[in-house]
Amino acid sequence: MMRRRSKILLGLVFVGLVAFVAVRHWQADIGERLFARGVEARVGRDVTLGLADGLHIGLCGTGSPLPNADRAGPCTVVIAGKRVFVVDSGEGGARNISMMGIPNGKIERLFLTHFHSDHMDGLGPMMLLRWTGSAHKAPLPIHGPEGVTAVVDGFNGAYTADFGYRVAHHGEKLVPSSGAGGAAVSFPIPAGPTVIFDDGGLRVTAFPVDHKPVMPAVGYRFDYKGRSVVISGDTAKSSMVEQVSKGADLLVHEALQPRLVKLMTAGLEKKGVKNTAQITRDILDYHASPEEAAQSAKAAAVKMLLLTHIVPPLPNRFFYPAFLGDAARQYPGEIVVGEDGMFLSLPAAKPTIERRKLL
Numbered sequence: 350m351m352r353r354r355s356k357i358l359l360g361l362v363f364v365g366l367v368a369f370v371a372v373r374h375w376q377a378d379i380g381e382r383l384f385a386r387g388v389e390a391r392v393g394r395d396v397t398l399g400l401a402d403g404l405h406i407g408l409c410g411t412g413s414p415l416p417n418a419d420r421a422g423p424c425t426v427v428i429a430g431k432r433v434f435v436v437d438s439g440e441g442g443a444r445n446i447s448m449m450g451i452p453n454g455k456i457e458r459l460f461l462t463h464f465h466s467d468h469m470d471g472l473g474p475m476m477l478l479r480w481t482g483s484a485h486k487a488p489l490p491i492h493g494p495e496g497v498t499a500v501v502d503g504f505n506g507a508y509t510a511d512f513g514y515r516v517a518h519h520g521e522k523l524v525p526s527s528g529a530g531g532a533a534v535s536f537p538i539p540a541g542p543t544v545i546f547d548d549g550g551l552r553v554t555a556f557p558v559d560h561k562p563v564m565p566a567v568g569y570r571f572d573y574k575g576r577s578v579v580i581s582g583d584t585a586k587s588s589m590v591e592q593v594s595k596g597a598d599l600l601v602h603e604a605l606q607p608r609l610v611k612l613m614t615a616g617l618e619k620k621g622v623k624n625t626a627q628i629t630r631d632i633l634d635y636h637a638s639p640e641e642a643a644q645s646a647k648a649a650a651v652k653m654l655l656l657t658h659i660v661p662p663l664p665n666r667f668f669y670p671a672f673l674g675d676a677a678r679q680y681p682g683e684i685v686v687g688e689d690g691m692f693l694s695l696p697a698a699k700p701t702i703e704r705r706k707l708l
Contacts, residue, residue: 394450396692396707402430403697404576406599407707408657409435409445411687414467417662420689421445422467425580425601425657429551429573435459435475436569436580439467443474445689449707454482458546459531460553461493462582463566464500472504476531481515485528492534492545494555494565501533538565542593550574556593558584560635570597574697579651583658585634586641594649598695599702601687602645603658605636606672610661636660639672643679653702654680657687 372379405428412420422439426446433455435446447453456479461469476489491501512529536545539555546553552572560566560583568582570593577597581590584603594600610629617626637645639656646654663672669686676684685691690708695701 391450395452395455396450397428397431397433397452397455400428400431401694401696401698402574404429404571404573404578404598404695406578406601406655406693406695407446407449407451408655408687408689408691409449410437410439410442410471411657411659411689411691412439412467412662413658413660414465415660415662417659420659420662422471423583423603423658424471426451427571427578427580429571430549431455432457432549432551434553434571437462437468437582438471438475439469440471442471443478445708447478449690449692451707452482453478454485456489458490458492458534460555460569461491461497461500462558462568462580463560463563464493464496465563465583468583469500472500472531473508476504476508476529477511477515480528480530481519481524484523484525486525487528488530488532490534491531492536492553494538494567495535496565497535498533501531505530539567541589542570554593556589558582558589559587560584563635568593570594576695576697578695579649581637581642583635584637586637586645591645591648594645594651596650598652598700599655599693600642600646600649600651600653601655601657602642603636604639604642604656604672605632605658605660606674607633607638608674609672613661632660638674639676639684640674640679643676643684646682646684647680651682652700653682653693654684655687655691655693656685659686 407426409426410421410424412422421441423437424439424442425436427434435456479489515524516526539557542554542556544552545555550573554570555567558566558568566582568580570579578599579594579597581602614626614629690706692705692707694703
């Protein structure tokens with residue numbers, strides 16, 4: 350019996366060695382063939398084609414300014430029917446949109462909640478990939494409260510040389526010079542819920558939130574064919590969020606867990622990194638905790654609470670219960686910790702919320 354097992358083991362080792370040598374010898378050819386299969390499966394993918402009519406939400410960025418390898422900067426895709434919109438444009442957001450199988454060239458408009466760097470530092474790639482993805486002849490409309498014009502003009506100025514390079518290399522037919530960059534669409538800082546876009550059955554309402562000293566700062570509500578989604582933007586616990594979210598299907602709310610952030614502060618102090626330690630103290634007063642977001646979700650009687658702009662960075666899902674704290678006691682509905690690539694569908698024909706991952 351022992352001799353037989355030894356022969357089997359030696360046979361397996363021999364087969365393994367042969368396979369290893371074969372792979373090393375033909376690695377380039379194998380790699381090229383596998384790459385070709387990957388191209389066939391993923392390049393040009395368009396998940397919007399198979400979507401049921403309704404509202405769809407894609408998380409293209411659930412992170413914050415604090416570095417996190419698994420989370421891009423704040424970015425949310427809203428698809429109404431087949432029309433694609435984006436709220437905020439954090440670093441890595443445009444990349445994730447493409448990797449999720451949502452063509453950048455289909456982005457119709459972008460809405461900024463405020464002008465913190467992490468919500469707009471991905472504007473360059475967002476404008477570029479949208480322009481080159483579909484030979485757009487007009488710039489990307491970028492909606493935002495007063496101040497958005499200066500932001501968009503700044504990005505356009507920084508990318509002027511790049512725009513010229515693209516046109517010179519690819520030609521006006523592929524990248525019309527008239528379609529480069531963004532075009533600011535400014536609206537007055539709202540004192541209360543204000544409709545800023547109403548077209549083709551989609552209504553977008555802007556509302557002020559409490560992110561002091563950051564002003565202006567707004568959130569958005571999207572209504573389409575009986576389904577509704579509210580995106581809070583960055584805010585402390587806000588009665589305005591609760592008011593605007595009344596009866597909404599989904600509340601996408603930012604969340605910071607103070608207990609975990611305080612542990613970061615203590616660690617930074619211990620290492621003598623006092624400047625960053627003070628910043629982690631400062632951020633506690635203008636964000637909402639998961640528990641506070643849950644309280645708002647309950648007050649508004651929304652069907653689901655989806656948390657984003659996750660602070661602090663979480664290594665993996667094991668830490669979600671610590672991050673959520675007592676949130677489940679504050680709200681009887683489903684609470685989801687958002688992840689990059691998460692995609693939720695709210696079909697017009699039924700009251701369900703369906704969830705899957707595209708990354």
